[in-house]
Every structure is written in C-alpha cells, then in structure tokens.
Amino acid sequence: MKKLLITSTCALLAAGLIFTSCKQEKKDSSISSEAPKQLVLRYAENQSRDYPTTQAAYKFAELVEQKTKGRIHIDIYYGAQLGTEKTVIEYIQLGTIDFTRVSLSPLSEFDKSLNILQLPYLYKDSKQMWRVLESDIGEKFLKGVERAGIIGLSWFDSGVRNFYNGKRPITKFDDLKGLKIGVQESRLMMEMVRNLNANPVPMAFDEVYTGLRSGIIDGAENSWPAYDTASHYEIAKYCVIDEHARVPEMQMISKITWNKLSPEDQKIIKECALESAKFERTLWTEKENAAKAKIQKTGTVITELAPGEREKFKEAMSPLYAEFGAGYEDVIESIQRK
Structure with a gap:
C-alpha cells in the first residue's frame, strides 16, 4: 500500500512537472513569435x-x-x-x-x-x-x-558599344568588310556583324583578349570601360565611335x-x-x-563615321528589325519618336 502511494505520488509530481513545463514552453514560444524576425x-x-x-x-x-x-x-x-x-x-x-x-x-x-x-x-x-x-x-x-x-x-x-580592331581605321561602311569580329554568343549580335559584311565569331568576353592576340579575331565591340579594363586597346588600337548599341x-x-x-x-x-x-x-x-580619357592618351586611333555613313549602317540592319521586331513595329516606332 505504501509502495503504491509513493508510486502514485511520483506519477502526479511528474505529471505536474510536465504540465508546468508545457505551460512554460507555450509561454516562451509566445514570446519568441512576437519578436521581430529578420x-x-x-x-x-x-x-x-x-x-x-x-x-x-x-x-x-x-x-x-x-x-x-x-x-x-x-x-x-x-x-x-x-x-x-x-x-x-x-x-x-x-x-x-x-x-x-x-x-x-x-x-x-x-x-x-x-x-x-x-x-x-x-x-x-x-x-x-x-x-x-x-x-x-x-x-x-x-x-x-x-x-x-x-x-x-x-x-x-x-554604356554605348563601339567597334574596335587591330587592322585599320573605320570611317565608312565598307571598312568593316571581311574583318573577323568577336561578339557575344547572341544571334542578334552575330546577325548585326554579318549584315555589316564582317565575319562574326561568337566568344565569351574573357576569351576576346587571347583571340585578338592570336589572330583568331581582328576586332570586337564593347563599351569604353570594357575596352579599357580588358586591355583590348593594346592590340586593337583602331576604335570607331559608331555607337551601334546601347x-x-x-x-x-x-x-x-x-x-x-x-x-x-x-x-x-x-x-x-x-x-x-x-x-x-x-x-x-x-x-x-575616365576610360575614354585614358584610352585617348594611349595612342589609340579613334575615328568617327564620315557624313552619311551612319545611315548606311542603320539601313543594313533592316533584316534584323524585320525579324526581331516582328509584331512590335508600333513599339519600335514609339521608341524612335521619343
């Protein structure tokens, strides 16, 4: 009987502790949920x-x-x-x-x-x-x-992107003819170069310097900071401000x-x-x-398109506008009116 009483008491105490513990956990959980989380x-x-x-x-x-x-x-x-x-x-x-x-x-x-x-x-x-x-x-x-x-x-x-190469200065449409130009792995960019009568060579940006030095490509196209920081101007010293892409x-x-x-x-x-x-x-x-100013001091030959030549470059892009702009002619017109 005494043993049964002790056992029962212990069970009740244990139950009480569990109950108290559960109430405490519930309380603590409530406090935690109210704290702001990042x-x-x-x-x-x-x-x-x-x-x-x-x-x-x-x-x-x-x-x-x-x-x-x-x-x-x-x-x-x-x-x-x-x-x-x-x-x-x-x-x-x-x-x-x-x-x-x-x-x-x-x-x-x-x-x-x-x-x-x-x-x-x-x-x-x-x-x-x-x-x-x-x-x-x-x-x-x-x-x-x-x-x-x-x-x-x-x-x-x-920024704005321009062409640069190590063969010759570019001032007119025909000057790009036959040049191997490194471009992004993008069909739009490849077709752009092809329509300028040059030869597109798709490659990753970090491959361009080696491509220029080895002769795999004659030139490339990119922004002023990229032309500078990747040291492309050291090999491709002819840059034309044609501003073909933004x-x-x-x-x-x-x-x-x-x-x-x-x-x-x-x-x-x-x-x-x-x-x-x-x-x-x-x-x-x-x-x-800063990049443009630095490059101008390095002896790089920077040219601009001769009068009327930009229109020739743009006219050569007509097939691209027809293909990539199909269904968005009104949007393109709105952009050009801005």
Whole structure:
C-alpha cells in the first residue's frame, strides 16, 4: 500500500512537472513569435566589388535595410560567386536566388520581346534611351518579364558599344568588310556583324583578349570601360565611335520572393531599386568618361563615321528589325519618336 502511494505520488509530481513545463514552453514560444524576425535575401552580381553595378547592389541593400528598419537584410555575392548570368536567371525563376542584375542579352532568351531594346542603331543618343526606359514603354518591358517568373525593378546603364580592331581605321561602311569580329554568343549580335559584311565569331568576353592576340579575331565591340579594363586597346588600337548599341541592364527580383513580401515591403523594394539605379548611372558615367580619357592618351586611333555613313549602317540592319521586331513595329516606332 505504501509502495503504491509513493508510486502514485511520483506519477502526479511528474505529471505536474510536465504540465508546468508545457505551460512554460507555450509561454516562451509566445514570446519568441512576437519578436521581430529578420528576412535575409541573396543578391547575385557577376562583376567585381568595385564595379558600378556591384556598388549599386550594395547601395540597394543599404537602402532596403534602412527603410525596413533592419527587417530585411540583403547579402551581396559579387564576382559570379553564384554562377553566370544565365544560370542566375534560372535560379531567380526557382526562387533560390532573390535578386540580380543582368544584361538584356542573356535575359532575352527568357523573354524574346527584350530583343527590341537591343536593336542596333535604335537610339540617337543616351538621352533618348533614358526617355524611353523611364516612360511607360520601359515600365511595360519591366512588367513583361513576369511571364518568366521575374519581377523587373529598374534599369541600369551599361554604356554605348563601339567597334574596335587591330587592322585599320573605320570611317565608312565598307571598312568593316571581311574583318573577323568577336561578339557575344547572341544571334542578334552575330546577325548585326554579318549584315555589316564582317565575319562574326561568337566568344565569351574573357576569351576576346587571347583571340585578338592570336589572330583568331581582328576586332570586337564593347563599351569604353570594357575596352579599357580588358586591355583590348593594346592590340586593337583602331576604335570607331559608331555607337551601334546601347544595351540597358535590368535589376530584378524573383517572383517567388516578391509574392512572399507584404505590399508595404514590395513598395519599399521598388523605391530602393529605382534609387539605386540612379546611383549606378552616375557611377557608370564617371567610369565611362575616365576610360575614354585614358584610352585617348594611349595612342589609340579613334575615328568617327564620315557624313552619311551612319545611315548606311542603320539601313543594313533592316533584316534584323524585320525579324526581331516582328509584331512590335508600333513599339519600335514609339521608341524612335521619343
């Protein structure tokens, strides 16, 4: 009897302890759920730490953290730590990466309409391009990528692209004839070079210097900063300011991540993206001007197209406008009127 009483008492005490413990756990759980949680997101960038687009990514992260009072923190992975642009776009679609900034060239594989914004000789100058991108036209293109599981946030600048080579100065249409030109692995860019009576050689950017030195290619095309930082001017010393392309870049967020955010946080993300884009444009202009000034001092032969020649270059692009602009003729016309 005594043994039974002791056993029963112990059982009751144990039950009481478990009950107390459960109440305590419930209380602690309640306290924990009320504490603010920080959302940590990932931003992929393929350029170096000091590049304008990377600096803008850090600015974006800083602004978001400030405006959300620390509720949202964004880690920046620069230098292609998370993969190439194309790979990162796929990760964005899956929601495994939250933010990135990419050129329209790889992005157009996921949304063909973006080829329109890359058509050669589409804009008269930089001012016209920004009038387009900051209008309802630009906003429609940002919204258009939602079909691919992406939310476009803002536009970044990547400058104007020119041709350069190591054979001869270019001042007229016929001067490009027969030259082997290294281009991005993009059919649009390859067709552009082919329609200028030159020979396109698709290759990755980091292969261009070796290609120029070995003679696999005679020239290439790119922005002033790329021409400078990759030292292409050392071999391809003839550069023509033909300004055949202005290819903007898009800052974006995964649609999966976007849908997890509250309307308030979505508004903050969009505002910060637009502000960081203005920051990037300022940095890019500074870098572009510095690169051009440096190259001018190296003995590089910089030429401009002779009067009337730009029209010949643009006329040669008619097949590209017909193919890549099919169904978007009214959009192209609106862009050219801006």
